[in-house]
Amino acid sequence: MSIYELSVPTTNGEELSLADYKGKVMLIVNTATGCGFTPHYKPMEEMYEKYHDQGLEIIDVPCNQFAGQTPGTDDEIHEFCTLNYNTKFPQMKKSDVNGENALPLFKYLKSQKGFEGFGMSPMALAMKAMLKKIDKDYKNNPDIKWNFTKFVVDRQGNVVARFEPTTDMKKVEECVKSLL
16 A cells, blocks of 8 residues: 555545655644644644645544544644644644544554654653553554544655654654655
């Protein structure tokens, strides 16, 4: 299977075919409006403005599966992001990224890049402690662990990187820039 065979639901009820992004670098991320990582919207928007003309596309999939941190409607989420972070990249329909109702896109991404750890920052250590209480086996499955997990797809459609929310956004930008 190729990522270009997949699509993601948009807020207007249509399907966005990822084939439309052939030849582009994609940053695919599950987001939340009420999370400690919500400020990631700022560097994501900065990357979008800096690199969109060079071929970067951001696919923002709001998700409410992690501590109910995205409770709003699609319209409320969009309004929050544009008012607080001036986002210009498109947001998709709020969707699941884990479980039986997970978007096929996220099932595919997880099959290509599994969980490799949170790192050793203070925030990473806090995430490890929290997740251990939720799922003792969290290290051994590819599930999305929290909001703002990011996948980078190169111009040929290969999933080349997975960044957990604890990863410094500068590393994400370095990866994206290297593919443009």
